[in-house]
Amino acid sequence: MDGRRISVSPRPCRNRRIVAGKRPRLDESVNSVKKLQRREICCKRDRAFGASNAQERFRNIHLQEEYDTHDPKGQCFLQLPFLRKRSRVIEIVAARGILFALTQSGVCAAFSRGTNQRICFLNVSPDEVIRSLFYNKNNDSLITVSVYAADNFSSLKCRTTRIEYIRRGKPDAGFALFESESLKWPGFVEFDDVNGKVLTFSAQDCIYKVFDLKNYSLLYSISDSNIHEIKISPGVMLLIFKRASGHVPLKILSIEDGTVLRNFNHLLHRNQKVDFIEQFNEKLLVKQENENLQILDVRNSQLTQVSRTEFTTPSAFIFLYENQLFLTFRNRTVAVWNFRGELVTTFDDHLLWHPDCNTNNIYITTDQDLIISYCKAKSDDDSSDRNAGSINISNILTGRCLAKVSAASAVVGPTGAATSGHRNAAAVALEDITALYYDEDRNEIYTGNRLGLVHVWSN
Numbered sequence: 001m002d003g004r005r006i007s008v009s010p011r012p013c014r015n016r017r018i019v020a021g022k023r024p025r026l027d028e029s030v031n032s033v034k035k036l037q038r039r040e041i042c043c044k045r046d047r048a049f050g051a052s053n054a055q056e057r058f059r060n061i062h063l064q065e066e067y068d069t070h071d072p073k074g075q076c077f078l079q080l081p082f083l084r085k086r087s088r089v090i091e092i093v094a095a096r097g098i099l100f101a102l103t104q105s106g107v108c109a110a111f112s113r114g115t116n117q118r119i120c121f122l123n124v125s126p127d128e129v130i131r132s133l134f135y136n137k138n139n140d141s142l143i144t145v146s147v148y149a150a151d152n153f154s155s156l157k158c159r160t161t162r163i164e165y166i167r168r169g170k171p172d173a174g175f176a177l178f179e180s181e182s183l184k185w186p187g188f189v190e191f192d193d194v195n196g197k198v199l200t201f202s203a204q205d206c207i208y209k210v211f212d213l214k215n216y217s218l219l220y221s222i223s224d225s226n227i228h229e230i231k232i233s234p235g236v237m238l239l240i241f242k243r244a245s246g247h248v249p250l251k252i253l254s255i256e257d258g259t260v261l262r263n264f265n266h267l268l269h270r271n272q273k274v275d276f277i278e279q280f281n282e283k284l285l286v287k288q289e290n291e292n293l294q295i296l297d298v299r300n301s302q303l304t305q306v307s308r309t310e311f312t313t314p315s316a317f318i319f320l321y322e323n324q325l326f327l328t329f330r331n332r333t334v335a336v337w338n339f340r341g342e343l344v345t346t347f348d349d350h351l352l353w354h355p356d357c358n359t360n361n362i363y364i365t366t367d368q369d370l371i372i373s374y375c376k377a378k379s380d381d382d383s384s385d386r387n388a389g390s391i392n393i394s395n396i397l398t399g400r401c402l403a404k405v406s407a408a409s410a411v412v413g414p415t416g417a418a419t420s421g422h423r424n425a426a427a428v429a430l431e432d433i434t435a436l437y438y439d440e441d442r443n444e445i446y447t448g449n450r451l452g453l454v455h456v457w458s459n
Contacts, residue, residue, distance in 0.1 A: 058403035065456040079126040089448025092437035124172040138214045156183035220258040238279040275313040306341035322368040345399040353389040363438040388430035429455040
């Protein structure tokens with residue numbers, strides 16, 4: 001789906017990039033042909049139909065199935081004691097009728113939606129701690145990124161396995177990737193589904209390398225010890241260099257071959273720290289502490305400023321390439337902005353459950369019209385279960401809540417989880433959700449919780 005960067009510390013990181021110490025942003029994109037098609041067929045007068053269609057899709061959604069990632073008998077081959085303990089689900093990926101659930105301890109289980117059975121565990125080595133997952137749609141394979149006790153969890157190892165092999169219960173039939181790279185801290189690997197590229201960083205020799213996601217062939221390398229950060233957006237990479245006294249040097253490269261498209265400096269207030277520098281196509285977003293947000297068009301140097309009182313530094317971004325908008329997350333709330341610095345949307349009834357904006361609890365649909373999140377139940381809803389949150393489906397352009405799965409509204413299916421006392425199974429399943437994923441092909445929502453259980457919601 002989005003660009004994902006994974007770090008080398010032995011526990012999964014919490015941001016949305018797969019970096020040594022970061023987590024990936026969530027961005028979705030499609031090719032230019034599909035964009036043009038959608039412009040022709042998705043005009044404003046059809047939005048009401050789209051909303052009603054979304055409401056119908058999530059009508060009468062109920063708890064369908066429960067899976068358990070913890071199996072003491074099945075996990076007995078694992079050497080590390082913490083791998084054999086029950087652990088929370090931190091990441092869910094679904095592909096081709098198979099559901100993959102990764103726990104915080106580093107165990108990954110694969111379940112078949114056809115048979116509702118566990119197929120296998122993806123840990124192929126007794127000392128393997130899986131850090132993150134990435135589904136490569138280019139060759140229908142799952143990439144696992146792991147660390148190992150044998151080298152003191154000090155470096156990332158990538159492995160790709162065809163989905164068909166996993167379906168047959170043969171997770172060890174894959175092969176290693178990027179074996180020539182030394183991905184020790186602060187090295188990283190980042191998977192960019194939008195551009196079909198993989199970016200690696202070897203901290204040992206300060207070399208960045210870009211690989212083709214289709215066949216993993218090396219495309220080009222970038223060697224510069226002054227690079228502070230690299231940001232990827234459709235078609236281009238932004239190189240952010242170490243800050244000078246009154247400016248930050250920037251360079252924009254073509255993602256395809258590394259050709260330099262523009263080299264320039266962006267002026268900074270000398271004594272203020274930089275909160276963030278982000279790139280979205282031709283727009284550059286720069287925010288310093290206690291300063292206005294600057295939106296720079298790198299094509300013509302046109303600068304737009306948004307007052308610091310109107311735009312407060314968010315804890316996370318999600319860029320919507322399809323709609324030319326971006327989402328900001330702050331204090332459990334979500335807002336939508338355009339690149340003129342205008343607030344487009346605030347959301348009704350969409351207070352996120354987790355204060356740290358764990359984007360594994362948020363899903364943006366491919367059309368970028370819906371956001372599905374794990375939220376707090378409304379305080380004025382007397383029928384709600386106070387210990388359970390809700391799964392809210394909201395329209396990104398209007399902020400309207402189109403559907404909600406709550407303890408009061410959800411119906412328990414015939415194969416739903418067992419109840420706890422007098423409380424219904426849906427209420428139990430809606431407690432402490434730690435991961436969420438929406439399978440758009442099957443129209444199913446998958447959630448994982450702190451007990452390592454995975455629940456399937458369907459209508």
